[in-house]
Amino acid sequence: MLGRMTDELPFVIKADREGFLLIVNGKTPLPHVLEALRTKLEESKAFFQKSKMILDLHQRPFDPEEVGAVRALMEQAAGVELAEVRVSCEDGAFSRWAAGLLGVKIRLGTERDKDTGASDSQANPHDASPPLVVRQTCRSGTRIESPAELVILGDVNPGAEIIASGDIVVFGTLRGVAHAGAQGDREARIWALHIEPQQLRIADLVALPPRGRKPKPKRYEVAEVKGDLIQVVSY
């Protein structure tokens, strides 16, 4: 068994349109993965030098420390930059950490999305996956995309971008950029305790907030499309 594991790499590296794609299998313990990865990168150091790598964790549970370790190893062994992490939506651990990622883009999707291609998930974005819940304030520089609904339990600060195919719910103040119905769904809405955004987008429409301060709403606000315009309604 052990012999087989060392023969067979615990990961696959593919060339993707956007760079290299590193798919790590779900069972191998982290030290084995790191060891094999180090060997691989050092063998082909010149080849990987300064390239960008996308870490695909659809087969493996998301663990921030593992991602950190893989990232450090890649940088150290061959100067490879971790450009993006792809995880499956079911992963709760991801959401607790997502907003804090060090400038690395996170893309969510189910394995099915990947196998059947993007066109399928576009046709039916809402059924594809459960909502993504981020239990953190999204700070400047954070970008979070969800193929379904997106729930932020915290504020969205100026300079942060949140994007969802479905509705967006911010249990806090929305001060950054929010794009609901990103696949073209004009029925999508943006809900927040306070909406004081830099910019709102629903489907193909864009709205800027009016100039000047407005009175604080009593309960919550919802942005939705009325006619061909996005309107913010206070409740």
Place this chain on the structure above:
Amino acid sequence: MAGRTIVVTSGKGGVGKTTTIANLGTALAKKGFSVVMIDADIGLRNLDVVMGLENRIVYNLVDIVEGKCRIEQAMIRDRKLKKLHIIPAAQTREKDAVQPEQMKALCQQLAEQNDFVLIDCPAGIERGFKNAVAGAQQALVVTTPEVSAIRDADRVIGLLEANLLKDIHLVINRLNVKMVKQGDMMSTADIVSLLSVPLIGVVPESEDVVVSTNRGVPLVHERGSRAGAAFQKIAARLNGESVPFDDDQDGGFLSRVKRIFGG
């Protein structure tokens, strides 16, 4: 002795990181702690100037890291306080002359021999920032009440959190109480609510700061300076003393700030 390593950072330049570190270091040393201040802004040094020590520099941070001198040789003692030292940055080198691991090892070594190691972080979020943050256990994020500084502070806090540096406190520098009262400047409460990081002190805008920087004597040495008093309070809070936030300096927003802290 296991001392604390604290990085002072901001993202945006010119908000008062170096002034803050010079004053906090001096205030802590006045309390009797041994303090080392590291200028991690390689290529553009200025902590030594603010401390009035620039003509004493022989060795610098890069010399230590490259093994050209012992740590003690690069540590310059303050003119007044025996327990206060600075390690200057190299002005003629690039930021990548130092690796984050090397900074980490240096900070650990210094923390064994001192009560406080304060690191002056360069502006920006690139290599210099990563170096400065690598060895720190705690961070002070300095901002001024301007949207651009606050935006950068927010980004930096996110990056610190991602580096698993969770012990972060906020210093608001150059608050003009009069302008806040007129509604022309963001208040302490507004800034704290946006950044959602605990506040450790508010420093009022003051002309004294310019004078003291030019003279190379930190403000905390002067009596009667309000900015100096504010830095002394921050130093005391860093030391774990509970010093109340008084209404006067915080622009009368004490109650709101307290509410944010759940106090």
